[in-house]
Amino acid sequence: MAPIYPQVAALVFAALPFGSPAAAAVMHGVYDGSQAEMAARLVLRPDGKLAYALSYGALDEQAQGRWVEADGKLLLTTEPKPKPPRFAVVSDKPAADGSIHVALSDPDLLQGSSLTMAVTYEGASAPAFVEVDEDGRLPVPPGKTVAALVPDLPVFEQPLPAYALTPGGHSIVFRFEPNDLGIAALDKEPLGIDGDVLVMQRHGRTILFRKSGG
Template identity: 30%
Template sequence: MMKPLLAPLFALLSVAAQAQEATPGAGTAVSPAGDYVHSEREMIAGLRLNPDGSFEYALTVGSLDESAKGRWQAEGNRIRLTSDPRPVPPTITATRIDADPGKPFSIRVLTPRGVDMPGVDMLVEFDSGDPLDTYTPGVPWTVPADENRSPRFVTFSMPSYRLRSERLPLDPKPGTTAIFSLTPNDFGVADFTGAEVEFQAGKLILHRPEGSMDFRRVEPREKDGEPE
């Protein structure tokens, strides 16, 4: 589930484009088909527009790996992307209550392998006062020692992966652990349906709700190891 997507990313950036592009001239449009790359600090992303109207995308930054594929259609200097198939976001649901005698009430989010999932944002609501913004630490989560209120609801989220659970009730009895299960579905696959790309000379600008990214065109000589 968490396997990095480096292989498809570098494959996307290293394989030479097969399409023969038109030579610019009077009345001749330049095809946007080709390979494009975005690179900054620890982030690298690749976007390939295939001549058959399909696209491939991959990104890696820090602990986040993301991919996408589907169809593209040019409308003037704009390109519309549609994910195909459309990815299903991951979910987190309540599973069971485990007995854990002698220990405080705790919360666990488990992967399909039965291990704790770290880094899931949690909004914990109590019987009074403001909620607590926290996250799963990769081990059972317990109420902070200086917290005297009783937790009543929890909502899980991972915005980068389009995950947001329902508002789930809690029964915080000492000696019990509330178990929640992560169903990966298409974990790490971005939904590009409705995303728009601007096509400019030598580059693309990808617009998404998360922000815009500039991609420069990778020429065949660069992909063959001979940068201009």
């Protein structure tokens, strides 16, 4: 954990130096949430601003914004609101064989894995995850019609916006646009308050932020 922790701490303090004006809020301070295989840091300024950073496995995220205390909890909100990543369509050409063919403009994104698509069929309320054939053709079950689709990257907790299809064959090339990837989209993210410990539920883990010396 030693190589990760200094990077996270440096990120937080460089992004938002800590200060202590006279009208200091009770909760303000520097909090350390690091544990086995995880580095986490939270800075709460007396003026209501915050800086947050988390490094956990392949995940690295950070945020700046504002915090408020309400109803016995601490609420964190990223400001400005980050622009989420997406897949843009580079080209969408008719496919003579009537099938749907898909590809990425940067195949290295897959790191050697097969391309999987999140496919929404007409009349379905949730997408199905379908692995694309080696030649780029998307297998479609008999009787099914594809209404929308988007490449699936499992690193994202929420599905990326899907691309709606018109009837017929398609040959589509997608380009990944990271936008504000790596910035946590906190929207009144609730942290429990247990004495001087702040309790955060994030990415399936419980993070205990304990106030440190600064």
